[in-house]
Amino acid sequence: MTINDLSQWLVDYVAAYPEKYNQIAIWREPIMACAPADDRFLRLKEITVPDHALPEDLLPGANTVVVWFIPFKHHLQMDNTGGKRPALSWGRAYLSTNDMINRIGSAVKDVIEKSGGEAALTPATHNFDKKRMVSLWSHKHLGHLIGLGCYGTNCQLITPAGCSGRMGSLVTNLALGEHPLVAADELCLVKAGKKCGKCITSCPVDALSEDGLDRPLCHARLRENFHLLMAPDGLPDTTSVCAKCQVGMPCSATSPLPVN
Numbered sequence: 001m002t003i004n005d006l007s008q009w010l011v012d013y014v015a016a017y018p019e020k021y022n023q024i025a026i027w028r029e030p031i032m033a034c035a036p037a038d039d040r041f042l043r044l045k046e047i048t049v050p051d052h053a054l055p056e057d058l059l060p061g062a063n064t065v066v067v068w069f070i071p072f073k074h075h076l077q078m079d080n081t082g083g084k085r086p087a088l089s090w091g092r093a094y095l096s097t098n099d100m101i102n103r104i105g106s107a108v109k110d111v112i113e114k115s116g117g118e119a120a121l122t123p124a125t126h127n128f129d130k131k132r133m134v135s136l137w138s139h140k141h142l143g144h145l146i147g148l149g150c151y152g153t154n155c156q157l158i159t160p161a162g163c164s165g166r167m168g169s170l171v172t173n174l175a176l177g178e179h180p181l182v183a184a185d186e187l188c189l190v191k192a193g194k195k196c197g198k199c200i201t202s203c204p205v206d207a208l209s210e211d212g213l214d215r216p217l218c219h220a221r222l223r224e225n226f227h228l229l230m231a232p233d234g235l236p237d238t239t240s241v242c243a244k245c246q247v248g249m250p251c252s253a254t255s256p257l258p259v260n
Helices: 003-020 039-047 074-081 088-114 138-146 200-201 217-232
Strands: 031-036 066-069 119-121 165-172
Touching: 003 031, 003 066, 003 088, 003 217, 031 039, 031 138, 039 138, 066 088, 074 088, 088 119, 088 217, 138 165
Parallel strands: none
Antiparallel strands: 031 066, 066 165, 119 165
């Protein structure tokens, strides 16, 4: 079992998913990176919260952290570019993509176990500490540490396939080596000292700035969007969406800067 095997398995799984589960094809080809479960992950407790989980907390004897990103197709991104509120199609895509990521996690875990390894994972969402407004197993921070992408001013992970999509991750006792997709220090135009800042001006509640994200203000908007739009459409309480800072950006569908 190699990371190339797992990556190709993921590409094939996502390609077959719409027909298998009777879903609209809203996803582009996924990407995957991995790294040894070494001391770099101790930084999680510094850059997130002190009780952020470590790979060994999920799986004693963990050797590798694997993170994947599933980018959305252009038409879905464009659905969400207009107005101050999210499109219903975006909320439905958020829900269906989380379902897919959970299925991917279970399926890839089976693949690893059939090859003689072990794996552990967390859901695509729902591991969120609502009081502190932080994740206790952050796919984005994991992706940053292993070289899947770099954080943008919009507080999203900019990958070679952009930032508009959803992420998943797992840990395994298989030794899959170091396989980053990004070597550059920055992929965000603003952070690289270039002109942009479109995500800042696109935020409908001014929660973004070059200094960071006002998490309570952002979270309040997400909940407002849910109650105004998603709940009346019958979507579950976890459908807290906006993503105006993820669509119509230079970093939405690709990296605006070289990744290496």
